[in-house]
Amino acid sequence: MAATRMEGRPLAERIRAAVAEEVRSLGRVGLTTVLVGDDPASDVYIRLKQKAATEAGIDAQDLRLPATTSEDELLERVAALNADGDVDALLVQLPLPEGIDEARVIRAVDPAKDVDGFHPLNAGELYLGRPILVPATPIGVMALLEEYRIPLDGAEAVVIGRSDIVGKPMAHLLMQANATVTICHSHTRDLAEHTLEADVLVVATGRAALVTPDMVKTGSTVVDVGMNRTDAGLVGDVDPGAADIAAYLTPVPGGVGPMTIACLLQNAVRCARFRRGKIAFPDTGNSGNVPRAPSSDGGS
Numbered sequence: 001m002a003a004t005r006m007e008g009r010p011l012a013e014r015i016r017a018a019v020a021e022e023v024r025s026l027g028r029v030g031l032t033t034v035l036v037g038d039d040p041a042s043d044v045y046i047r048l049k050q051k052a053a054t055e056a057g058i059d060a061q062d063l064r065l066p067a068t069t070s071e072d073e074l075l076e077r078v079a080a081l082n083a084d085g086d087v088d089a090l091l092v093q094l095p096l097p098e099g100i101d102e103a104r105v106i107r108a109v110d111p112a113k114d115v116d117g118f119h120p121l122n123a124g125e126l127y128l129g130r131p132i133l134v135p136a137t138p139i140g141v142m143a144l145l146e147e148y149r150i151p152l153d154g155a156e157a158v159v160i161g162r163s164d165i166v167g168k169p170m171a172h173l174l175m176q177a178n179a180t181v182t183i184c185h186s187h188t189r190d191l192a193e194h195t196l197e198a199d200v201l202v203v204a205t206g207r208a209a210l211v212t213p214d215m216v217k218t219g220s221t222v223v224d225v226g227m228n229r230t231d232a233g234l235v236g237d238v239d240p241g242a243a244d245i246a247a248y249l250t251p252v253p254g255g256v257g258p259m260t261i262a263c264l265l266q267n268a269v270r271c272a273r274f275r276r277g278k279i280a281f282p283d284t285g286n287s288g289n290v291p292r293a294p295s296s297d298g299g300s
């Protein structure tokens, strides 16, 4: 029997409707995206994010900077956006052009406006089991797993990929849901040895059809994060034939992708709630680039 398709679109629609409702109740939520250079894939992602944000009633500003922008110029822009009271949430699209230190730019973003959840403070709090702002893709995957009532407590979960954006935060969230987590990567000796044990398999490698049906455990849940543009169109990291073996499988497109956008919008609202003092951002006790105390610019 073919696996149940874990459809991201209907759940993403519901999340986006809830975001729109929250934006209305907050009055205004400001999101600024920064794109340096003209990478075509980044341009597509920014357009999608801008469109979705605008549809949810978020005041989305699309700041484009030339590829020649220096690291110092970018850092100055980020500092100005951190200080701008109209900006609740801030995102610098990666990858940045060569010559710009991504880690330095990520560190420069105010952690309370860090809608991507990439800042070391947010990554660290996730690591410590106190998630504040978590990257949108792994939260989206967790929401999908919950929607389809996939048991995680005690489950064997395998994550292929260890990026800061997907693999690592994914593994932490699964561990925090009490799964037993194995992380695989390009140096893993025998991928299939691990994947065949996985009750829940999350694949985020950017390698088309890396996971073949013979690598999938019968009756398991397979989440395909991969998005690979090929001559045959957009394909995932999992061979669709896995649907004959797994019990649940996310389609590509239409699985994780829509969830990422919806969860990013959710994070933007969360940033706005920090700034309005609706929820407290942890006090880091530092005097440098840290979140402010809840601002006094309105309690509604």
Ligand code: NAP
Pocket (backbone or CB within 6 Å): 137, 160, 161, 162, 163, 164, 165, 166, 167, 184, 185, 186, 187, 188, 191, 204, 205, 206, 207, 210, 225, 226, 227, 228, 256, 257, 258, 260, 261
């Ligand atoms: P990334 O930074 O390139 O990381 C890829 C990871 O996969 C690395 O950890 C790498 O291992 C591992 N890997 C590569 N080849 C492998 C192999 N043959 N066997 C085992 N592991 C292998 O990519 P990413 O940003 O995490 O994204 C991964 C994929 O997800 C991409 O296709 C991306 O487009 C997609 N994505 C989709 C969404 C969405 O919304 N659907 C969001 C984000 C990303 P090493 O660490 O050893 O190099």
